[in-house]
Amino acid sequence: MAQEKLNSLVTPDSNGNFGQHGGKIGHPALAKALEELEKGFHSIIGDTEFIAEMKRLQATFIGRPSPIYHARTLSTRGAQIFLKREDLNHTGAHKINHCIGEVLLAKKMGKKKVIAETGAGQHGVALATAAALLGLECEIHMGVVDIAKEHPNVSRMKILGAKLVPVSAGAGTLKEAVDSAFESYIGQVEDSMFAIGSVVGPAPYPEMVAYFQSIVGHEAREQFDSMYGGQPDEVIACVGGGSNALGLFNAFLDDQHVELVGVEPAGEGLDKPGRHAATMTLGKFGNIQGFNCYYLQEEDGTPSAVHSIASGLDYPGVGPQHCYLKDIGRARYETATDEECLDAFLALSREEGIIPALESSHAVAYALRRAAQLDASKRLLVNLSGRGDKDIDYVLGKINL
Missing domain, CATH: 3.40.50.1100 (Rossmann fold)
Known part of the structure; x- marks a missing residue:
């Protein structure tokens, strides 16, 4: 390719x-x-x-192409859930x-x-x-x-x-x-x-x-069509800054029948300022660190405090391409809480034998929620952007196993 x-x-x-x-x-x-x-x-x-x-x-060196995996057990909830396995790359992420x-x-x-x-x-x-x-x-x-x-x-x-x-x-x-x-x-x-x-x-x-991340989407689009025929109904990825999501979205932008869904951290709740990082949901337009985007801000324009259980997502801003895709209605942005993220982390670990990064678990959390709303004919493709080795000790400190 x-x-x-x-x-x-x-x-x-x-x-x-x-x-x-x-x-x-x-x-x-x-x-x-x-x-x-x-x-x-x-x-x-x-x-x-x-x-x-x-x-x-x-x-x-990286081990590309990364495979697409049909998560059959998770898919018993409703829609079929597929994972783009970026967690299998050398170093464990996209x-x-x-x-x-x-x-x-x-x-x-x-x-x-x-x-x-x-x-x-x-x-x-x-x-x-x-x-x-x-x-x-x-x-x-x-x-x-x-x-x-x-x-x-x-x-x-x-x-x-x-x-x-x-x-x-x-x-x-x-x-x-x-x-x-x-x-x-x-x-x-x-x-x-x-x-x-x-x-x-x-x-x-x-x-x-x-550009460098676009290989994820181009691989996924070709693989999905070859393996399963056609394209998924939704492609889903977590969004902090937004590189793994944009890498996946790029190849599907012209496929108007494919919904593009970014999932950002609701943390401890959208009603708790400083305890979430839901930039696209609650942010306002402005300039942060040398570029214009939506970001979580105080009345004087300074960036707000943010929180996510996933360290890679606790950023008050977001990539400008995502802001533009939201403005033109080509992508939509959902949220998942810390609690939903942990539940998804355990579900994927225990039902499919795959331990995901907490960042990626936000996308899995939305996919599980969405799958339950759809029938088995619908297909959801999730970018599993990283593996959870780095998060194991932290997760064990948050839950009783």
Whole structure:
């Protein structure tokens, strides 16, 4: 399969915008560095040698294509539930898809180091893995709350040779990690590249990460048609920043009969400010960390405190492409609570023998709820974006088994 282009709905205009969302950063030093990155990224899209090397690593290092699995026991609830098994990728999640691309690009541009943020640690592990493979230094910024919560991934990053920078400012979670990583990057833009972990941030990051993640949807569409005939009725993915969801959605955007559903964290309840991260449901338009999007905010426009049982989803903003897809009515966004997430985590573990990441469990929770509303002829395709190794100790601390 050739590396496919992004659908025009999720590529920006010349100013980096998707409708009113997105945009380019105004910070002088960063603007110059990101312009260089954008030129580098656009140059590799048509570079046959770059694409060939990326495809070689996708097949022999990541283990692509990831399979589609029919969850037959879960499907006894009503509609048929299928899983795109990104949890089977090397490093255990979809993050390795864009990290291989980003580090290959950094090396082609002559950079010596990659810098990034991480929440649940999956992006940090994947970037550290790609940097070790390709011989670049790696610096990862991570909130102290997430460091304590995601200890297995912290250990993996250290073993892989990454420099881990704990971030204790503010809530000590993902937003603060992004702020810290960008601040570090400003001081070393000549020799380093900021390798963002989702379809967020100023241009060219939303387009670039979406491009590298689009392989998920293109594989899934081809596989589903070949294995089951036609396309699913709904494709479903969790949404924090939104990279795994956009990776899955891209190939189905022109299939108007296929519903696109993003599932974001309702946390402890939508009626509890600061205890959820339901950006698309309750957020307002504004600018956060250099780009325009819907985000959870206070009256003065500062980002609100957020919470999710899944560290990779507790971000107050969301990718600009998702905001645009919501605006034009092409995708809809649902929520799942912490409690529903834990129930789905256990259901998939005990009924199918697959332990999912807490992030992915939000999408599974919606799929279980939705399946019960539909008959057995309907087909739901869920992006199982990561495995739950990192979450086992945390989950055992929350429930009695």
